Amino acid sequence: MAKDKDSVSIRPLEDRVVVSPLEAEEKTSGGIFIPEAAKEKPQRGKVLAVGPGKRTDSGELIPLTVAVGDVVVYGRYSGNDVKVGDSEVKILREGDILARLTK
Numbered sequence: 001m002a003k004d005k006d007s008v009s010i011r012p013l014e015d016r017v018v019v020s021p022l023e024a025e026e027k028t029s030g031g032i033f034i035p036e037a038a039k040e041k042p043q044r045g046k047v048l049a050v051g052p053g054k055r056t057d058s059g060e061l062i063p064l065t066v067a068v069g070d071v072v073v074y075g076r077y078s079g080n081d082v083k084v085g086d087s088e089v090k091i092l093r094e095g096d097i098l099a100r101l102t103k
Contacts, residue, residue, distance in 0.1 A: 010084050012051040015094045017066060019045035019074065020087065044073050044101070045090060054094075064094050071101040 012018050022044045047070045053063040066072060079092025 010049060010082075010089070010091075012049055012091060014051050015054040015062075015064060016051045016091055017047055017064070017072075017094055017097065018049040019072065019079070019090045019092065020048050021045040021090055022071070043076055044071060046071055048089065066094060066097060066100060072097045073099045073101065 010018055047066055047068055050064050050066060050068060053061045055061055074090070074092055074097050078096035079090045082089055082091055
């Protein structure tokens, strides 16, 4: 298996999603550089893996609406940070995802 930044050897369960956080902006739109201490936690990331979905009380499987490769926006303090191999990823529930970015 290739050691690519986007390859993950983790499989989320139920309605959980594995996201690779995108880097925080280093410069404002006006051209001012942001020091490391003033950077905010990233709130955007690329979906690396998705779980099969959530089961209802009757046993019906509800698939997730996000897919691998989507760029999503999530809450600043949502999910759990996990180290997988050399990379830091975030595992969160689909309900913690606020939006999917489109082109």
